[in-house]
Amino acid sequence: MAVIYMDNNATTRVAPEVVEAMLPYFSEHYGNPSSMHSFGGEVAQKITEAREKIAALLGAKPNEIIFTSCGTESDSTAIHAAIRSNPEKTHIITSRVEHPAVKNRFERLSKQGYRVTFVPVDHQGRLDVDYLFDHLTPDTALVSLMWANNETGVIFPIGEIAKKLSGRGIVFHTDAVQAVGKIPINMDETPVDMLSLSGHKLHGPKGVGVLYVRKGTKFTPFLLGGHQERGRRGGTENVASIIGLGRAAELAGDMMAGENTRVRRLRDRLETELIARIPNAFVNGDPAHRLPNTTSIAFEFVEGESILLMMNQYGICASSGSACTSGSLEPSHVLRAMGVPFTAAHGSIRFSLSTYNVASEVDLVIEKLPPIIERLRSMSPFGRQSAGCAPAQR
Numbered sequence: 410m411a412v413i414y415m416d417n418n419a420t421t422r423v424a425p426e427v428v429e430a431m432l433p434y435f436s437e438h439y440g441n442p443s444s445m446h447s448f449g450g451e452v453a454q455k456i457t458e459a460r461e462k463i464a465a466l467l468g469a470k471p472n473e474i475i476f477t478s479c480g481t482e483s484d485s486t487a488i489h490a491a492i493r494s495n496p497e498k499t500h501i502i503t504s505r506v507e508h509p510a511v512k513n514r515f516e517r518l519s520k521q522g523y524r525v526t527f528v529p530v531d532h533q534g535r536l537d538v539d540y541l542f543d544h545l546t547p548d549t550a551l552v553s554l555m556w557a558n559n560e561t562g563v564i565f566p567i568g569e570i571a572k573k574l575s576g577r578g579i580v581f582h583t584d585a586v587q588a589v590g591k592i593p594i595n596m597d598e599t600p601v602d603m604l605s606l607s608g609h610k611l612h613g614p615k616g617v618g619v620l621y622v623r624k625g626t627k628f629t630p631f632l633l634g635g636h637q638e639r640g641r642r643g644g645t646e647n648v649a650s651i652i653g654l655g656r657a658a659e660l661a662g663d664m665m666a667g668e669n670t671r672v673r674r675l676r677d678r679l680e681t682e683l684i685a686r687i688p689n690a691f692v693n694g695d696p697a698h699r700l701p702n703t704t705s706i707a708f709e710f711v712e713g714e715s716i717l718l719m720m721n722q723y724g725i726c727a728s729s730g731s732a733c734t735s736g737s738l739e740p741s742h743v744l745r746a747m748g749v750p751f752t753a754a755h756g757s758i759r760f761s762l763s764t765y766n767v768a769s770e771v772d773l774v775i776e777k778l779p780p781i782i783e784r785l786r787s788m789s790p791f792g793r794q795s796a797g798c799a800p801a802q803r
């Protein structure tokens with residue numbers, strides 16, 4: 410059975426061009442980039458080129474790019490660097506809808522004596538920017554906000570916030586793991602101090618990420634060890650993956666226009682048709698400010714996990730929450746923060762497309778999903794009640 414993969418916010422297919430670029434670095438070119446001999450030096454040169462390609466995608470300078478092992482490490486490093494470099498300050502700010510890579514770190518810091526402000530979002534997942542600025546204090550060390558939400562795709566106004574925060578002596582970090590490669594990002598015009606990205610979300614390999622650190626930002630390493638990454642991240646480089654990520658960054662630059670037209674059109678058709686064919690279904694999140702590839706749709710009065718299992722029988726891969734939180738039956742903290750009613754949050758499915766999706770796959774989901782929902786509703790006590798139920802208020 411063919412796989413219809415619509416779970417690209419969980420991870421993406423590694424582009425064939427990326428695989429091709431990586432392969433020689435497992436076999437012929439296995440030198441250590443730190444070695445003095447030219448066998449290692451040639452590998453170091455390839456890492457330099459990868460750094461330049463990532464810098465180009467971000468509108469950054471190559472020496473502002475630090476390679477890490479994943480988005481989670483980049484987030485942890487940024488938060489660690491911000492608070493260790495400003496030890497006199499004890500107040501930190503984030504949003505209520507961050508990925509666990511940021512959320513769990515902030516919760517830990519709150520237990521360790523930091524005062525944490527969690528900025529709320531509205532029912533469409535839009536950040537309360539006034540709340541953020543009303544809560545800044547002279548003691549604020551760090552503001553960390555995601556660029557785009559992994560569950561709903563909602564985009565925060567990072568450029569506008571960065572400009573307003575600039576010059577206040579507060580470190581501004583953004584988790585751009587879902588945004589990079591999908592929407593244009595230019596650090597030259599966006600005064601963010603640190604930015605995280607992850608290779609496997611943009612058709613690169615798993616196990617490699619980047620932390621962008623603006624020149625002049627105070628930095629304290631998280632992983633101490635050798636002199637790699639100019640002493641900012643010890644550990645022998647994941648050479649093949651770094652080279653693969655460089656190639657993925659190049660491709661992402663080329664594919665961005667397609668993401669924002671062809672992929673967006675596929676996503677919009679999927680969403681419009683499902684909502685037209687299925688009663689009591691609605692989109693979670695601000696439709697105007699969203700990633701072009703993502704839709705989170707609430708199917709009221711059914712269990713998301715049951716929908717996923719039944720779609721799985723047709724090879725359709727989607728997600729009922731973020732990849733890291735699914736597996737728990739708790740409704741996602743993102744949908745709860747948005748005030749999505751319980752009966753809708755439980756039946757929310759995220760479809761996240763990529764450049765590899767085609768129209769016939771969208772057609773198949775449009776055909777298969779309505780009878781799945783109908784069947785599940787006919788079996789569920791909530792579903793039977795829903796015949797006489799008004800749709801949730803939102």
Ligand code: PLP
Binds near residue numbers: 479481
């Ligand atoms: N931040 C966001 C917004 C994400 O969506 C993810 C992964 O789902 C991460 C961070 C973690 O990235 P990684 O899987 O590379 O650690």
